[in-house]
Amino acid sequence: xxxxxxxxxxxxxxxxxxxxxxxxxxxxxxxxxxxxxxxxxxxxxxxxxxxxxxxxxxxxxxxxxxxxxxxxxxxxxxxxxxxxxxxxxxxxxxxxxxxxxxxxxxxxxxxxxxxxxxxxxxxxxxxxxxxxxxxxxxxxxxxxxxxxxxxxxxxxxxxxxxxxxxxxxxxxxxxxxxxxxxxxxxxxxxxxxxxxxxxxxxxxxxxxxxxxxxxxxxxxxxxxxxxxxxxxxxxxxxxxxxxxxxxxxxxxxxxxxxxxxxxxxxxxxxxxxx
Amino acid sequence: xxxxxxxxxxxxxxxxxxxxxxxxxxxxxxxxxxxxxxxxxxxxxxxxxxxxxxxxxxxxxxxxxxxxxxxxxxxxxxxxxxxxxxxxxxxxxxxxxxxxxxxxxxxxxxxxxxxxxxxxxxxxxxxxxxxxxxxxxxxxxxxxxxxxxxxxxxxxxxxxxxxxxxxxxxxxxxxxxxxxxxxxxxxxxxxxxxxxxxxxxxxxxxxxxxxxxxxxxxxxxxxxxxxxxxxxxxxxxxxxxxxxxxxxxxxxxxxxxxxxxxxxxxxxxxxxxx
Numbered sequence: 010x011x012x013x014x015x016x017x018x019x020x021x022x023x024x025x026x027x028x029x030x031x032x033x034x035x036x037x038x039x040x041x042x043x044x045x046x047x048x049x050x051x052x053x054x055x056x057x058x059x060x061x062x063x064x065x066x067x068x069x070x071x072x073x074x075x076x077x078x079x080x081x082x083x084x085x086x087x088x089x090x091x092x093x094x095x096x097x098x099x100x101x102x103x104x105x106x107x108x109x110x111x112x113x114x115x116x117x118x119x120x121x122x123x124x125x126x127x128x129x130x131x132x133x134x135x136x137x138x139x140x141x142x143x144x145x146x147x148x149x150x151x152x153x154x155x156x157x158x159x160x161x162x163x164x165x166x167x168x169x170x171x172x173x174x175x176x177x178x179x180x181x182x183x184x185x186x187x188x189x190x191x192x193x194x195x196x197x198x199x200x201x202x203x204x205x206x207x208x209x210x211x212x213x214x215x216x217x218x219x220x221x222x223x224x225x226x227x228x229x230x231x232x233x234x235x236x237x238x239x240x241x242x243x244x245x246x247x248x249x250x251x252x253x254x255x256x257x258x259x260x261x262x263x264x265x266x267x268x269x270x271x272x273x274x275x276x277x278x279x280x281x282x283x
Numbered sequence: 284x285x286x287x288x289x290x291x292x293x294x295x296x297x298x299x300x301x302x303x304x305x306x307x308x309x310x311x312x313x314x315x316x317x318x319x320x321x322x323x324x325x326x327x328x329x330x331x332x333x334x335x336x337x338x339x340x341x342x343x344x345x346x347x348x349x350x351x352x353x354x355x356x357x358x359x360x361x362x363x364x365x366x367x368x369x370x371x372x373x374x375x376x377x378x379x380x381x382x383x384x385x386x387x388x389x390x391x392x393x394x395x396x397x398x399x400x401x402x403x404x405x406x407x408x409x410x411x412x413x414x415x416x417x418x419x420x421x422x423x424x425x426x427x428x429x430x431x432x433x434x435x436x437x438x439x440x441x442x443x444x445x446x447x448x449x450x451x452x453x454x455x456x457x458x459x460x461x462x463x464x465x466x467x468x469x470x471x472x473x474x475x476x477x478x479x480x481x482x483x484x485x486x487x488x489x490x491x492x493x494x495x496x497x498x499x500x501x502x503x504x505x506x507x508x509x510x511x512x513x514x515x516x517x518x519x520x521x522x523x524x525x526x527x528x529x530x531x532x533x534x535x536x537x538x539x540x541x542x543x544x545x546x547x548x549x550x551x552x553x554x555x556x557x
Contacts, residue, residue, distance in 0.1 A: 017299060018397065025398070026303065027296040098399060100406025109409075110548050123292065123404045123510055124299070125372060125397035128412055132374020133395050135383075138402055139420070143445055144413040165443060171417055236397055274384050 011086040011112045013105055015098040015124030018236025021058045028122040032063045032092045037085055040094040041105075042069040042181070059094075067094070071182050079111060086117050098126035127235060127261055131174060134230045134242055135275020136263060142166030144174045147207050147262075149200065157214045163264060164222035170267035175211075177202035177260050201258030204231040208251045208262070223247070223264060230263040230279065231255055245281030253281065285360040285386045287379055289372040289398030292510025295332045302396040306337045309366040311359055315379075316343040316455070333368075341368070345456050353385060360391050372400035401509060401535055405448060408504045408516055409549020410537060416440030418448045421481050421536075423474065431488045437538060438496035444541035449485075451476035451534050475532030478505040482525045482536070497521070497538060504537040504553065505529055519555030527555065 012031045017023025024032070032038060040059070060067055070093070075082070085091050099105050099121050112119050132138045143166060145159035159175070166173045180200040188195040208229075215221045225248040233241040233255035243253050250262075268276070286305045291297025298306070306312060314333070334341055344367070349356070359365050373379050373395050386393050406412045417440060419433035433449070440447045454474040462469040482503075489495045499522040507515040507529035517527050524536075542550070 015399070017301075019301065022301040022304065023299050023397075025291060025297050025299050027291075027293065029300065030296065098403045098406065100403065100412060106409050106411075106545055106549050110545070110552075113552050121407050123297075123399035123407075125289070125399060126403045128403050129372045129374065129400045130397045132372065133397075135380050137380075138374060139418040139450075142417055143415065143443070146413070169417070169439060176413075271380055271384070275380050278384075278387050 010090045011083070011108075011117050011119045012090065012092045012122060013099040013109065013119065014092055014094050014122040015126070016094055016096050017124040018097055018127070018130055019238065021062050023124065023236065024062075025122060025124060028124065029063070031090075031120065031122055032065065032094070035065070035090040035092040037089065038063065038065045038067045038092045038094065039070045039082060040067050041075070041096070042071045073182070075108065079108060083108075083112055083115055083117060086112060087115065098124050098128075100126075125236060127176070127232075128174065130236050131230075131232060131261070131263060133235075134232070134244065134263065134279060135272050136172050136230065136265065136268070137272060140170075140172055140266065140269075140272075142169060142171035142173055142266070144176060146176045147178060147202065147210060149178045149180065149202060149206075150210055150213075155214075157217075160214050160218070160222065163211075164218075167222050167264070167266055172266045173264045175207060175262040175264065177204070177207050177262065179259070202260065203258070204233070204253070204255050204260045204262050205251055207260070208247045211264075212247065225251075228265045228268070228276075230265070230276070231260065232262070233257070233260050235259070235261065242279045243281050244276040244279040249281040284364045285357070285382075285391050285393045286364065286366045286396060287373040287383065287393065288366055288368050288396040289400070290368055290370050291398040292371055292401065292404055293512065295336050297398065297510065298336075299396060299398060302398065303337070305394065305396055306339065306366045306368070309339070309364040311363065312337065312339045312341045312366045312368065313344045313356060314341050314368040315349070315370070316345045347456070349382065353382060357382075357386055357389055357391060360386065361389065372398050372402075374400075399510060401450070401506075402448065404510050405504075405506060405535070405537060407509075408506070408518065408537065408553060409546050410446050410504065410539065410542070411546060414444075414446055414540065414543075414546075416443060416445035416447055416540070418450060420450045421452060421476065421484060423452045423454065423476060423480075424484055424487075429488075431491075434488050434492070434496065437485075438492075441496050441538070441540055446540045447538040449481060449536040449538065451478070451481050451536065453533070476534065477532075478507070478527070478529050478534045478536050479525055481534070482521045485538075486521065499525075502539045502542070502550075504539070504550065505534065506536070507531070507534050509533070509535065516553045517555050518550040518553040523555040 014028045145162045183197040230244045231250045288302045419436045457471040504518045505524045
């Protein structure tokens with residue numbers, strides 16, 4: 010049996026009772042380390058909170074390990090109970106569909122334990138979830154690589170009056186250029202895109218378009234550490250949010266479409282006061 | 284302090300540890316009764332499972348009560364800890380924004396405890412969540428009232444190759460016409476739209492359009508009791524799903540847009556075999 014268990018967004022207390030029961034029944038516990046486990050501790054302290062709660066040791070599984078050793082994990086799941094822990098919901102921002110497909114093809118029973126993800130937790134700002142269009146991802150620009158396919162999606166959403174959730178890039182365990190050249194793996198330090206960088210890139214891209222999908226006066230909502238005790242949520246124009254220090258990652262950004270009065274009333278509580 | 288606590292989708296074991304701690308700290312516990320609390324028991328049995336787990340008695344709050352007595356609930360929250368329990372996520376399919384706005388205006392501290400909602404749990408079928416467009420609601424048609432604003436939204440989504448989540452109508456505590464006339468409140472039995480009815484209405488509406496947004500051969504995914512132990516998920520054409528008995532409520536329906544190979548692979552496991 011393979012359990013894929015969502016941990017929610019905050020800390021170890023955000024697991025559901027159903028999830029906790031499942032972890033406790035497992036002989037082996039893996040935890041994905043390739044999206045984000047900041048609030049559960051990239052440091053050893055946070056992780057040991059989870060281990061203490063579960064009474065189990067946890068094996069961190071980065072993307073490489075899941076890709077290279079999936080067969081090993083699945084072989085274990087064929088004969089015993091194995092938990093694969095995922096920050097947020099198993100099918101939230103990141104997908105674990107591939108692991109599920111492989112397990113099912115091997116005839117392994119898969120159980121999913123759902124939890125909150127960024128996709129629904131952003132509802133806390135008051136913008137109605139059914140008034141969102143397609144979610145976009147904003148990747149880090151480099152000198153030579155500036156993919157802007159998010160622009161057309163934001164444009165479509167705003168044309169229809171819909172809000173847009175922008176997920177911001179996370180770079181964890183990226184091999185250094187040097188290590189790629191030498192064939193020996195060393196890694197860049199992890200990078201998490203801030204709301205400030207995202208807005209900078211958004212405003213850069215919009216300049217190339219004649220009919221701008223948004224301007225620096227467009228109303229947005231910035232979220233940092235959503236679902237944690239110290240979450241920060243600020244509503245304001247792009248220009249205003251660009252001046253806000255949101256603190257530690259993870260950040261995400263919502264670009265508003267047309268807003269209803271009740272949405273406006275709720276946004277008031279988060280309004281930037283600069 | 285007002286806690287608004289998501290209960291998740293399945294049963295009493297889907298509350299998070301953070302949520303359970305919060306409920307246990309409260310002097311008064313309300314539970315919304317106006318979207319759905321089927322799996323927690325519309326019968327007294329399910330509800331007492333919750334009460335047993337929490338060690339508290341729960342006051343069911345239907346829409347009328349929340350609208351009429353919100354002030355009373357909020358007055359209590361001014362002086363003590365009050366929990367308001369919500370199926371799914373507090374800001375999932377239904378909104379509790381109004382209650383939050385009123386509380387904040389009264390200076391009451393509000394804490395949200397997130398959980399899974401239909402909006403992210405549908406990820407289990409393998410269709411990627413960032414490839415969904417706007418969510419639509421399909422209301423029960425009557426002889427004289429056939430609102431079809433969902434059609435244009437599905438059309439936009441499919442034009443962009445996006446999937447569409449259709450939330451199906453729930454009618455709980457609807458006053459009878461007779462009671463409205465007499466000024467004495469009696470209620471219709473609760474009604475929950477089935478996938479079969481939703482498809483019937485979808486196919487009826489599409490006939491009025493020259494360039495159909497979908498046909499009876501369009502691939503869909505039907506979900507019943509999503510997140511429960513006995514959930515049913517079936518992928519197939521509208522025509523196929525119309526013949527499937529999905530059983531007890533709640534149902535929802537996804538109309539696919541363009542699908543990727545990995546999405547197709549995952550849908551295979553749920554494919555209708557008729």
